[in-house]
Amino acid sequence: MTDVLVIEDDDRIRLALLLALEDEGYRVRGVATAEEGLLTQRREPADTVLVDLMLPGLDGFECIRRLRRDDDVPIVVVSARDDTHDIVAALEAGADDYVVKPVAIKELSARLRALRRRARAAPDPLPVLTFGQLEISPDAGEVRLTGRPVPVTRTEFRLLCELAEHAGRVLSRQQLLQRVWGYDTGDERLVDVHVGRLRQKIEEDPGNPRHLVTLRGLGYKLTR
Amino acid sequence: MTDVLVIEDDDRIRLALLLALEDEGYRVRGVATAEEGLLTQRREPADTVLVDLMLPGLDGFECIRRLRRDDDVPIVVVSARDDTHDIVAALEAGADDYVVKPVAIKELSARLRALRRRARAAPDPLPVLTFGQLEISPDAGEVRLTGRPVPVTRTEFRLLCELAEHAGRVLSRQQLLQRVWGYDTGDERLVDVHVGRLRQKIEEDPGNPRHLVTLRGLGYKLTR
DNA sequence: CGGTTGTATGACAGTTGCGTGACAAAACCG
DNA sequence: CGGTTTTGTCACGCAACTGTCATACAACCG
Numbered sequence: 001m002t003d004v005l006v007i008e009d010d011d012r013i014r015l016a017l018l019l020a021l022e023d024e025g026y027r028v029r030g031v032a033t034a035e036e037g038l039l040t041q042r043r044e045p046a047d048t049v050l051v052d053l054m055l056p057g058l059d060g061f062e063c064i065r066r067l068r069r070d071d072d073v074p075i076v077v078v079s080a081r082d083d084t085h086d087i088v089a090a091l092e093a094g095a096d097d098y099v100v101k102p103v104a105i106k107e108l109s110a111r112l113r114a115l116r117r118r119a120r121a122a123p124d125p126l127p128v129l130t131f132g133q134l135e136i137s138p139d140a141g142e143v144r145l146t147g148r149p150v151p152v153t154r155t156e157f158r159l160l161c162e163l164a165e166h167a168g169r170v171l172s173r174q175q176l177l178q179r180v181w182g183y184d185t186g187d188e189r190l191v192d193v194h195v196g197r198l199r200q201k202i203e204e205d206p207g208n209p210r211h212l213v214t215l216r217g218l219g220y221k222l223t224r
Numbered sequence: 225m226t227d228v229l230v231i232e233d234d235d236r237i238r239l240a241l242l243l244a245l246e247d248e249g250y251r252v253r254g255v256a257t258a259e260e261g262l263l264t265q266r267r268e269p270a271d272t273v274l275v276d277l278m279l280p281g282l283d284g285f286e287c288i289r290r291l292r293r294d295d296d297v298p299i300v301v302v303s304a305r306d307d308t309h310d311i312v313a314a315l316e317a318g319a320d321d322y323v324v325k326p327v328a329i330k331e332l333s334a335r336l337r338a339l340r341r342r343a344r345a346a347p348d349p350l351p352v353l354t355f356g357q358l359e360i361s362p363d364a365g366e367v368r369l370t371g372r373p374v375p376v377t378r379t380e381f382r383l384l385c386e387l388a389e390h391a392g393r394v395l396s397r398q399q400l401l402q403r404v405w406g407y408d409t410g411d412e413r414l415v416d417v418h419v420g421r422l423r424q425k426i427e428e429d430p431g432n433p434r435h436l437v438t439l440r441g442l443g444y445k446l447t448r
Numbered sequence: 449c450g451g452t453t454g455t456a457t458g459a460c461a462g463t464t465g466c467g468t469g470a471c472a473a474a475a476c477c478g
Numbered sequence: 479c480g481g482t483t484t485t486g487t488c489a490c491g492c493a494a495c496t497g498t499c500a501t502a503c504a505a506c507c508g
C-alpha cells in the first residue's frame with residue numbers, strides 16, 4: 001500500500017488531506033513543519049511526500065531540495081499559490097508535480113497514482129549492481145566476485161558497466177564499440193577479445209559463462 | 225536534446241506551442257490528429273508527447289491509452305477543460321501530467337523537465353510477447369517455452385520476431401524472405417526449412433503445430 | 449481414386465561467427 | 479628511460495549455422 005507523508009502547517013488542511021487520502025486507500029502520516037518532515041522521511045521513509053510551500057521555519061522549496069538530496073521519493077507540492085514562478089521554482093527544486101489548493105481529492109489521488117507508476121519503473125540507480133555472485137560498483141570503480149575484489153582494467157570495467165546498465169538486453173558489437181570506445185565504426189572482433197578477457201576474470205567457468213553470455217549473431221548480454 | 229511531439233488539432237495553438245517549446249530549447253514536431261500522432265510516435269518516437277484531449281476522430285483518452293500501450297513515453301495532456309473528471313480519466317488512461325490551457329510556457333517546460341528527470345533512468349522492463357507457453361523477448365534476444373530458455377539461431381529468431389510482430393496474420397514466403405533475409409526474390413523453400421527447424425524447438429508437438437501454423441498456399445502465421 | 453501441387457524433414461557441405469593464444473604497439477609509471 | 483600493464487590486431491581452429499537438395503508425406507481436385 002502506498003504510504004504518504006503530508007507536510008503542511010495548517011492543521012485543518014492537513015487533517016482534511018489526511019482523512020481524504022486515507023479514504024482513498026492510502027496509508028498516511030502528517031507533520032506540521034519541514035524539519036519534522038525531513039526527519040520523519042529520513043527515519044521512516046514514505047513512498048510519496050506531499051508538501052506545502054508556505055511553511056514556518058524552513059520553507060517549502062528548501063524542504064523539497066533536501067528531501068530530494070536524500071532520496072528519490074516522489075514529491076508533490078500542494079500549494080495555495082498558483083503563480084508560475086512558484087510552480088517553476090518548486091519543480092526546479094525537485095518536485096514532481098504541483099497542484100493548487102483547493103484540489104479535488106480524486107485528482108490528487110489520480111496524480112499520485114500516475115506519479116507512482118512512473119517512479120516505480122525507475123528504481124534509483126543502485127550504487128551496486130549485483131549479478132549473482134558478481135558485484136559491480138560503478139562509483140567505486142570496483143568489481144567483486146564472491147566478495148573478493150577482481151582487478152579489471154579500465155576498458156573492461158567500462159564494458160562491464162555498459163552491459164550491466166542494460167542488464168538482460170542484448171547489445172550488438174557495434175553498440176558496444178560505440179558506447180565503450182566511441183568508435184563510429186571499427187573492428188568488431190575487438191569486442192570479442194575484451195569480452196573474452198573479462199570472462200576470464202569474472203566467470204567461474206569462462207568456457208561456460210553464466211552471466212556474460214554470447215548471443216550468436218546478435219551480440220552479448222549480461223544476465224543475473 | 226529532448227524531442228517533443230505535439231498532438232493538437234487547433235492549428236494556431238499547435239503552432240504557438242511548437243514555437244514556444246522550440247524557444248525553450250526543445251526539438252519539436254507537431255501533428256493535428258491522434259492517428260497521425262500514434263503513427264509518428266511509432267515510426268520515430270519522441271522523448272515526450274503533448275496531447276490535447278479534444279481531437280477529431282480518435283479522442284485524446286484513447287490516444288493516450290494507445291500511446292501507453294506502445295511504450296513508456298512521458299505523456300502530458302494539455303487541455304482547455306479543467307474538469308476533475310477529465311483530469312482523473314486522462315491520468316488513469318496513462319498520462320503523466322495534465323495542464324490546463326492557457327498554460328505558461330515556463331511552467332510547461334518545468335513540468336516537462338521534472339517528468340523527464342523521472343522518466344530518464346527508467347530501465348523499462350523488457351517487452352515480452354507471449355503466445356501461450358511461448359515467450360519472445362526481442363530485446364533480450366531470448367525465447368522461452370514453459371519458462372525454459374530455448375536456444376534459437378539468429379535467423380530463427382528474426383523469423384520468429386517477424387511472425388510475432390504480425391501475430392495472427394498470414395505472412396507469405398515472399399514477405400518473410402523480404403523481411404528476414406532481405407532478399408528481393410529467392411527460393412521459397414528456404415523459409416520452409418527454417419520454419420521447420422523453428423517448430424522442432426518451440427512446438428511441443430512439431431507435427432501438430434499449435435502456434436506456428438501453415439496456411440497451405442498462403443504462408444505461415446503465429447497464433448496464440 | 450490417381451494425379452498434382454504444396455509442404456515437411458533429414459542429410460550434407462560450405463560458410464560464418466566466435467574463442468583463444470600470440471604478439472606488437474601504446475600507455476602508464478616509477 | 480626502462481620496465482610493466484594495457485590495448486588493439488591477427489590468424490587459426492572449432493563449433494554452430496545456413497542454404498540446397500532429395501525424398502517422403504499430406505492436402506487438394508477432378
